[in-house]
Amino acid sequence: MFAAHFAAALAIKTREPRAPVTALVIGAFVPDIIWVALAVAGVEPAAKATFFDDWSHSLCMVALWAALYAACFVASRGWPVAIAAGAAVLSHFVLDFPIHPKPLALFPYSRVRLSLGLSNVPAMTYWYVQMAVVLALLAVYAWQGARLRVPASRLTQSCAMVLALHLVMLP
Numbered sequence: 001m002f003a004a005h006f007a008a009a010l011a012i013k014t015r016e017p018r019a020p021v022t023a024l025v026i027g028a029f030v031p032d033i034i035w036v037a038l039a040v041a042g043v044e045p046a047a048k049a050t051f052f053d054d055w056s057h058s059l060c061m062v063a064l065w066a067a068l069y070a071a072c073f074v075a076s077r078g079w080p081v082a083i084a085a086g087a088a089v090l091s092h093f094v095l096d097f098p099i100h101p102k103p104l105a106l107f108p109y110s111r112v113r114l115s116l117g118l119s120n121v122p123a124m125t126y127w128y129v130q131m132a133v134v135l136a137l138l139a140v141y142a143w144q145g146a147r148l149r150v151p152a153s154r155l156t157q158s159c160a161m162v163l164a165l166h167l168v169m170l171p
C-alpha cells in the first residue's frame with residue numbers, strides 16, 4: 001500500500017486536527033523508512049528470494065516504532081497529538097497486513113505469520129483493493145474534514161493528490 005498510507009494520515013488528521021499533517025504522513029511511512037534504511041544496511045534484503053522485513057514490519061516492532069514515534073511528540077505537543085502520531089505508525093501495519101510480499105511476522109524471526117493468505121494476488125487485483133481502501137479512507141477524511149469546516153478546496157486538493165498518486169502506481 002502506498003497512496004493508502006497518505007490517505008490514512010489524512011483521515012487521522014481529522015481525528016486530531018492539532019497534529020501536524022507532516023508528522024502524520026511521516027508516521028504513516030515510518031516502517032517503510034526503517035525498511036529502506038535496513039535494506040541499504042543489508043539487514044532486510046529486498047530481493048524476492050531472501051525478502052525479510054521483520055525488524056521494520058512485524059506487529060511487535062511496529063508497535064514499538066509507534067510508541068517511540070509517539071514519545072517524540074509528548075513533551076512538545078501533548079498526549080492527543082502523540083497518540084495520533086503513534087496511530088499513524090500503527091496504521092501502516094493495518095494497511096500492509098492484508099497483502100504483503102511476505103506475510104507479516106508477529107515479532108522478528110517469529111514463526112507466527114499474520115496473513116489473510118492473499119500475498120500472491122495479481123498486481124491489478126492488488127491495485128483495485130488499494131483503490132477501495134484509499135477511497136474509504138478519503139471518504140472518512142472528506143466527511144470529517146467537512147464537519148471540521150476544512151475548506152472544500154483543501155479537501156478536494158488533498159483527495160486529488162492521493163488519488164493521482166495511486167493512479168501513477170497503476171501496474
Ligand SMILES: [Zn+2]
Pocket residue numbers: 031032057092096
Ligand atoms: Zn510497508
